[in-house]
């Protein structure tokens with residue numbers, strides 16, 4: 001495509017600059033003793049090189065921005081060689097005015113597109129009224145949004161977080177606390193977790209422990225212990241592993257997004273629901289932006 005290019009490629013790079021992260025340590029603590037491990041960024045795909053080869057050479061302005069980025073940022077993300085300046089609806093424009101079709105939406109977060117007028121009005125109005133008060137006080141928009149979410153979903157309560165990883169961290173803590181709370185007389189309540197092959201739950205230490213892909217996890221070990229990985233979709237193995245008094249929670253993505261789109265079957269999710277109920281374990285659905293604790297009611301949500 002000449003004037004209209006798709007930007008899905010912004011997802012797809014192996015991280016290039018990790019050794020630079022280590023070199024940044026002036027005392028060279030890592031560089032002298034540890035060979036920097038090869039770490040890949042989220043959503044890596046071989047398509048990257050083909051896409052990069054198909055792009056026109058970067059303009060001077062783009063090159064300057066990329067150079068500046070290399071000089072001041074820790075190199076954990078390998079970005080597409082495109083400097084985006086503005087967006088409108090589902091279109092993006094780079095510093096040279098070239099138009100792109102936005103296939104990533106900020107990785108599935110700009111669901112209204114760029115510059116949606118109603119969203120813009122709401123943001124401007126709110127920023128002009130009250131900017132931020134933390135959770136130390138009540139505020140009307142926060143409570144109103146919570147109420148709306150509860151009314152329009154299976155959930156009885158909401159818990160707001162800043163990211164998917166943080167939502168999973170909260171779920172880990174809720175699960176541990178739930179087990180302590182429901183077995184007050186037990187010295188060692190259930191503390192273990194199950195996650196599945198091909199899973200991705202985030203980059204913090206707890207969420208990383210639930211992430212099956214070794215390239216994400218191994219460079220940072222030891223992560224949170226006591227996580228068992230089971231083949232995604234294997235109900236029999238999962239049922240065997242979901243032991244009462246042992247498993248605090250099972251984390252599953254009803255639709256896996258990392259490394260391909262894999263959808264769980266109704267039977268698999270139903271088997272997890274039943275096994276968790278029987279074992280007194282929680283079942284956590286990681287749905288990227290919307291992490292939910294499943295109750296029996298959730299099955300209605302998925303039209304079970």
Ligand SMILES: Cc1ncc(COP(=O)(O)O)c(C=O)c1O
Pocket residue numbers: 042162163164165166200201202203253257258286287288
């Ligand atoms: C299923 C799933 N869980 C958790 C996360 C982590 O979300 P965040 O990047 O907002 O921490 C992602 C991110 O892609 C995800 O796909």
